[in-house]
Amino acid sequence: MRVEELLKRPEGKSLEFKQDISAPKNILKSVIAFANTAGGTVVIGRADDGTIVGVDDVLDAEERLANLIADSIAPGMMPEIEAVTVADKALLLIRVAHWPGPFYLKAKGPEDGVFVRLGSTNRQADAATLEALRRLHHTRTFDQLPCAGTDESDLDQAALQRWFAHQKRPLNVSALESLGMLTHQGGRRVASNAGVILFGTTEARQRCFPDARISCARFLGRDKSEFLDRQDMNGLLEALVDVPKFIARNTRLASRINGMQREDVSEYSAVALREVLVNAVAHADYALSGMRFFVSIFSDRLEIQSPGMFPFGMTLENFKAGVSRIRNRAICRVLREMGLMEEWGSGYQRITSSCRQGGYPELEWLELGSCVRVVFPSRLELSTDEPVRAATANDPVSEPVNDPVNELVNERQKWFLDQLKQGVPVKAEGIVQHWGVSPATAKRDIAALRQRKIIEFSGAPKTGVYRLKTKKESAP
Known part of the structure; x- marks a missing residue:
């Protein structure tokens, strides 16, 4: 990745910015955390507000950093330290590869000096994480x-x-x-x-393993204040069959007209649900105490949460690119022989393809400290006072939003399309103001309409407008 592109990215699991080397211990912690977790880059010479301030006497700073890393970190490592120039300012880049360690700060010792990367922060490794890092030296998971x-x-x-x-x-x-x-x-x-x-x-x-179970819950609204249904499933293999049944009875089918036929549409993609559930069981960190899986159904979304961050050496970007890193070899083998896992690293592609082909919103993947959560935005977005039930022959059929489009949309999207039909130049801010939702939700609504080729954006990014596509334009 070009340095200019790197500077535009936010800090995260594999990237950190430092203004200078006046606090070398923090730089060393980042280097250790990157090496132990999934690799990464420390950029020196960029302020917190994004300003490129540069590094004075870059050659001297490079030598000091090299000596600090050699003298302060064990086992010995040799990250790549590179001097680059951007906007006539000299920057230092410390590129750290992921290696089996654990690496630690000598001054704190091999027990207290080990750090890992969680999000955009460096955390001291607890006993379970330290043991997991040590297991990387061995062949068994x-x-x-x-x-x-x-x-x-x-x-x-x-x-x-x-x-x-x-x-x-x-x-x-x-x-x-x-x-x-x-x-x-x-x-x-x-x-x-x-x-x-x-x-x-x-x-x-x-x-x-008292917590190796899946806890399922259906909540009344968009938070966890009131339960409608709940069930704990203790056998994980059985749960892979039973969890979809729980989801089916707590979500709803809608209907739409496809030609002359009425078609039932699930609230969530069955293929995506299956893949995420199997992935959660396959790659969870069972060494964590108090670990548990959660399936939470709200009126506007479904969440599947599994214990453990991504395996060491793995980032979300790697996962989306199809890179596979097995945390539990024996469990993955059983799931593969059951036909639940196919080619390594192909799950994300199947998930995105099933959502795209079925017209479902894109899933959101979150690494939250010691767990991974996958958020399924509801295709139907049920209101909090609607009963949750399966569709029947008496259910109303979804009517077309406008002449060129006969697609299932939520209420916000219907309002947005109605505004465009009336010639109102509305954008994401209009959804935010009218419905009181977050900008992310509004942008997701619009992105789903664009992905399904119901609307298109025309013009420059700041001055352009959305418009409805005709039936002929929407056809593949």
Whole structure:
């Protein structure tokens, strides 16, 4: 990425700006955090307000930084330090690759001196994170490790019989070891963490992973002030079947006319829901204490939250680009053999394709400290006082918004289209003022209409206007 483009980006998981090197310890923490987490770049010479202030005596500053990194960080690392010129100002770029560490600040020691990157901040690694970083040196992931205090009897034989019968494979000790459900510790055979998480008896799961369950809730409105329905699901494999059923009974079908036929339209893409659920179970951080999955349904959105940030060495940009990094090898293998996971790294593409083809709003992916949340904006945006039920033959059919368009839209989008039909040059600010929603929601409404080729923008960015597209223009 060109330096000019880098300077326009906000600080985040892989980017930090510093005005100068007057606080070297903070720079060192960022270098350590980038190396431990997913790599990144520290840009020196840019102020907090975005002003390019430059670095005085850049060669001397470069040498000081190189010496500081060599003397202050262990194990030894050699990040790339580069001097560049932008707007006649000299900047220093410290490009840090992700490497198995953990790297730490020598002055604080290998226990207290380890930092990781969470969002745009550096955080001291807690005990669980430190252990996860140390596991990167070994070939086995957390789910492949022995589950302390267990033996073969802690696996549910009935559940295993069902799974192996479905896969048309013989169930025996060798097969369980090959699958990673059994392993060895101290000369005896024990259940692995994956074995207990996926196939453990109820008692074993409660003892070893009491929070490895999915909590589902349907709320009345847009916040969590009042429940309409709730259910806890303790078996994760069973939950992959039961969660979609919970969602189906707590969301609604709408109808639209497609030619001469009436077509039912789900509030959320079934393909996207399945992919996000499977991805959550496959890549969750089961080493976190108190971890749990949440499926929260509101009147205007659905959220799926899983424990753990993205795996070390992985960023949201990597994920969207199709890069795959496996956190739980044994769990992923089971899901793949069940046909729930396909090619590594292809899930995001299937999600975006299903939403685009079905006319659903784009999903929002958020890394919030020690969890990842995926937000599904509602295609229908039910009001808070509407009953939640499945569509029936007596449900009203959605009427066309205007002559050239026969698409399902929410109330804000319908208002926006009506304004355009009347010749009013309305933009996102109009939706914000009229409906009292956030600018992000208004822009998302308009983006969905543009994506479905109902409207287009014409003219310069500041002075241009939106207009309705005709049926002929909207046709593929």
